[in-house]
Amino acid sequence: MEINSGDTAWVLVSAALVMFMTPGLALFYGGMVRTKNVLAMLMQNFVCLGIVSLLWAVALYSLAFSGGNDLIGSFDLAWMHDTLKTAPTGISLSVPPFAFMAFQLMFAIITPALISGAIADRMRFSAWMWFVPLWVIFVYTPVAHWVFSPEGWLFKRGALDFAGGTVVHINAGIAALAAVLILGKRRGWPTHPMVPHNLPLTLIGAGILWLGWFGFNAGSALSGSELAATALVNTQLAAGAAMLSWLLVERLRTGHATTLGAASGLVAGLVAITPCAGFVGGMSPIYIGLIAGAICAFAVSLKFKLGYDDSLDVVGVHLVGGLVGSLLVGVFADAAFNEGVAGAPGGGGLIETGKLDLLGEQALAVVATMAWSFVITAVIMLVLKVVLPKGIRSTEEEEETGLDQSYHSESGYSLDRV
Amino acid sequence: MKLIVGIIKPFKLDDVKDALKELGVNGLTVSDVQGFGRQRGHTEVYRGAEYEIDFVPKVRIEILVDDGDVDRVTSKVVETAQTGKIGDGKVWVIPVENVIRIRTGEAGPDAL
Numbered sequence: 061m062e063i064n065s066g067d068t069a070w071v072l073v074s075a076a077l078v079m080f081m082t083p084g085l086a087l088f089y090g091g092m093v094r095t096k097n098v099l100a101m102l103m104q105n106f107v108c109l110g111i112v113s114l115l116w117a118v119a120l121y122s123l124a125f126s127g128g129n130d131l132i133g134s135f136d137l138a139w140m141h142d143t144l145k146t147a148p149t150g151i152s153l154s155v156p157p158f159a160f161m162a163f164q165l166m167f168a169i170i171t172p173a174l175i176s177g178a179i180a181d182r183m184r185f186s187a188w189m190w191f192v193p194l195w196v197i198f199v200y201t202p203v204a205h206w207v208f209s210p211e212g213w214l215f216k217r218g219a220l221d222f223a224g225g226t227v228v229h230i231n232a233g234i235a236a237l238a239a240v241l242i243l244g245k246r247r248g249w250p251t252h253p254m255v256p257h258n259l260p261l262t263l264i265g266a267g268i269l270w271l272g273w274f275g276f277n278a279g280s281a282l283s284g285s286e287l288a289a290t291a292l293v294n295t296q297l298a299a300g301a302a303m304l305s306w307l308l309v310e311r312l313r314t315g316h317a318t319t320l321g322a323a324s325g326l327v328a329g330l331v332a333i334t335p336c337a338g339f340v341g342g343m344s345p346i347y348i349g350l351i352a353g354a355i356c357a358f359a360v361s362l363k364f365k366l367g368y369d370d371s372l373d374v375v376g377v378h379l380v381g382g383l384v385g386s387l388l389v390g391v392f393a394d395a396a397f398n399e400g401v402a403g404a405p406g407g408g409g410l411i412e413t414g415k416l417d418l419l420g421e422q423a424l425a426v427v428a429t430m431a432w433s434f435v436i437t438a439v440i441m442l443v444l445k446v447v448l449p450k451g452i453r454s455t456e457e458e459e460e461t462g463l464d465q466s467y468h469s470e471s472g473y474s475l476d477r478v
Numbered sequence: 479m480k481l482i483v484g485i486i487k488p489f490k491l492d493d494v495k496d497a498l499k500e501l502g503v504n505g506l507t508v509s510d511v512q513g514f515g516r517q518r519g520h521t522e523v524y525r526g527a528e529y530e531i532d533f534v535p536k537v538r539i540e541i542l543v544d545d546g547d548v549d550r551v552t553s554k555v556v557e558t559a560q561t562g563k564i565g566d567g568k569v570w571v572i573p574v575e576n577v578i579r580i581r582t583g584e585a586g587p588d589a590l
Contacts, residue, residue, distance in 0.1 A: 253529035255522060314523045324525060360525045373525060 064154040066284040071159045074279020078166035081272035082109055082173050088265025088323070089177045091258040092372050096462025097181045098257065098472040104176035104188050111192050112169040117143075120168065120196065121161050124204040125149065130213035133205050150210030154283060163279060164208070171200050171228045177372030178236035181254075182246050182459055185467040187444050187452035194440045195235065199433050203231050207425065218405040219425035220393060220418065222291065223280035225335025225386040226429045233379025234430045235437040236370060242441040243452060245369035247459055254371075259319055266323035270299055273330045277337035290397050291337040294345035295330065301349025302329020302356075309357035321357070324377060328356035331381030336389050340409075341397035348392065352384045386426050390419025479574040479587060480548050482541045485513060485567040486559040491537050497558040498541070503551060504590070507540045517565030536567060542577055544587055 086105035090098045112120075122137035125148035137143045147157050172192045179188075206212035207219065207227050214226075221227060246254065256262060277295045281288035306325025307317040332352030333345055340348070360376035363369065370376065393409035395402040402408065406417030445452045458466035465471065486494060491508065498506065512533035519532040543551050548571055555569050579589040 250527075253522075253531060255524055255529055255531075310523075310526065313526060314528070316523055318523060320524050357526065361527070364527065376525075 061152050061154045068155040070284035071155045074275035075163040077272045077275025082170050084265045084268025087261050091261030092256040095257040100463035105173045108169050108173040116165045120201045124201050171232050174232035175236045178240050178370045178374040180371035182454045199436050214425045219421045220389050221335045222338040223277045223334045225382045229331045229378040229382030231433045234433045236374035238434045238437040249369045294337045297345040298329040298333035298349035299326045301346045302353030305350040305353030306357040325353045328352050328377050328381045332385035335386045339393040344392040390422040481572040481574050484539045484555050484569040485536050488537045490559045493558045509538045511538045
């Protein structure tokens with residue numbers, strides 16, 4: 061295909077928007093932890109920008125998107141060799157390959173960053189610095205290949221994931237669960253109150269995420285087109301609907317609609333619409349958002365019932381929201397909004413065709429992703445726990461003092477000092 | 479010489495400060511504190527989970543006075559800081575052995 065400058069401009073802007081989501085996520089999470097740990101949370105997110113960028117350029121882009129087989133790509137484009145001019149296998153682009161590479165990189169960066177919210181306040185920084193590269197190599201890259209690359213087995217089976225419901229959200233969400241089960245609970249959880257220290261930061265982060273998500277979803281159209289516009293509108297509607305349904309659930313359950321609920325609800329909607337964004341339309345993004353907001357508002361209470369300390373609800377929002385969205389693709393996908401849907405199993409979603417074929421493939425894709433991610437993440441955590449001299453967990457003293465002081469020798473707010 | 483310490487509701491600080499100025503009190507020190515007495519804490523809710531927060535924000539004021547001024551200053555604080563509801567706070571009086579003005583080295587009542 062010819063390079064189209066309009067498409068290219070949009071994809072480049074989208075890459076920048078998605079990049080900004082990682083600092084946005086850092087703030088979203090940072091505001092929710094306690095004061096003594098705010099820098100550690102920001103740090104865990106920011107370092108992903110460095111680590112994953114380098115690994116992506118060196119090998120992971122190639123392994124995700126270039127050649128290979130059903131399970132993993134090849135090293136053909138490793139070390140930036142030919143990356144400038146070579147299109148990713150099977151993907152016909154109207155933008156330069158570099159634009160695609162950069163855009164996909166930003167997804168690879170934010171996915172491990174999502175996990176930081178679950179392991180908050182108690183993981184050694186050095187262990188995190190090992191965890192991120194291992195995770196992005198052994199979990200993110202294969203799953204991205206399976207779902208996003210035309211060479212991947214889930215793609216070939218016809219599973220639909222427009223912008224990363226499985227690859228990003230379910231993947232990170234289930235990994236977060238595996239990680240917290242091995243890392244253990246924060247000391248004092250759940251009896252001692254551990255409340256957000258700076259919700260204005262969290263709301264700023266949520267706003268940045270919403271903005272960036274236009275790049276995440278509409279950029280995944282890889283074109284400045286009607287499809288991109290559809291994805292953008294779907295994104296907006298789902299976010300707004302989910303925010304409102306979360307607030308309604310809160311109001312009914314506890315008597316108060318909260319800012320944290322608004323921020324969490326909108327994120328849940330954005331998560332859920334991610335796999336659907338370029339495959340649905342009309343009123344369905346609103347339904348998807350309403351459903352996701354409500355379900356996730358309940359899902360965040362599961363950790364108390366089941367006893368796992370998913371500190372900032374990565375499981376409740378990203379895993380559950382991602383599952384809701386990925387399965388609802390099988391219900392709401394409609395070729396009227398994207399001709400490609402006609403080639404999907406069954407020819408479209410349940411409502412358009414009356415068939416369960418697509419829903420079935422979606423279910424397989426989510427189960428496969430969850431199985432791989434859970435197991436390999438658990439293995440990585442266990443290996444690090446055993447191999448690293450000081451393990452993965454903060455000592456009692458480090459946890460009491462706070463990670464900012466313990467690992468970074470810094471204080472987030474020196475407001476009292478002149 | 480005495481140190482008058484008061485724990486009052488934060489929104490009452492301006493009223494107390496203005497009233498003390500009118501009385502001729504030259505200086506005071508204010509700090510943000512937390513505490514509870516008969517006033518219980520409160521509940522906050524985050525993502526559906528309720529948290530009991532035991533402490534309530536208060537303001538601590540400290541005023542150094544001459545013995546003869548103790549009664550009128552404490553009465554004024556009580557009068558202006560009072561709302562009639564639980565959590566109004568307390569005022570107490572501590573004897574002070576010495577006070578020194580740092581700039582000049584003056585000591586005793588001259589330093590007040």
